[in-house]
Amino acid sequence: MNLYNIFKYLFDLNLSNMDDKDIEILKHLSVDGRQSARQLSHRLGVSTVTILSRIKKLEEEKIIKGYSVRLNHELLGFDITAIIEIKTNKGKMLDIENEIAKNDSVIAVYDITGDADMVVIAKFKTRELLSEFIKKISAISNVENTLTHLVLNTIKEDNRLIE
Structure with missing residues (x-):
């Protein structure tokens, strides 16, 4: 093939x-x-x-969407990577996702299957900034709950073309 x-x-x-x-x-x-x-x-x-x-x-054809620099977030002081599962009231997911995506700390927002409705990947310089972010998410209308995972060690993080 x-x-x-x-x-x-x-x-x-x-x-x-x-x-x-x-x-x-x-x-x-x-x-x-x-x-x-x-x-x-x-x-x-x-x-x-x-x-x-x-x-x-x-x-x-929008296969190439743009060009960017791959940053080393840790060297820039963003030592905390959070993976945040979010459960929402049905029907409001897109509004919630768009609101969350506006935050500069957010790297990615995904719709997912399973118990949660979406997953957010975000990077922070301090635990306090992470805490504030989680509180802001929890305060968004129609967010039922969140579950936050902290990344302990990054084995691979890449955005190259998959073969």
Whole structure:
């Protein structure tokens, strides 16, 4: 099974316009988004013009949503990572998620299956800031309860393209 079929199977993406070369471009950019089209063309054995046009197409199709820097949060003082399960009254989840997502400490908000309705991943510099955040969440209308887990050790945290 080639990379194309793996992505189609795993993500059910509309990959009709993508081929293995597009997947390779995504793979290289997810490791180092600062690579130039020229560097990519040498690595992948295609012209710079081809690389540029394929990247533009991937951006237009919103497969590439943007470019960013991967930060070392611990070195920036954000030593506390919290995984917060939230149970809500049905029908108000989207409003609650949007409210929580506005907070700068929030890294991710996910709808989930199971006892909780959503999970929030957030990073904090102090326990006091975490405590304030939990109290704010608990005060949001239609939040029934929260369950907070603190990360003791990060084994892997990555946002590269999955193969």
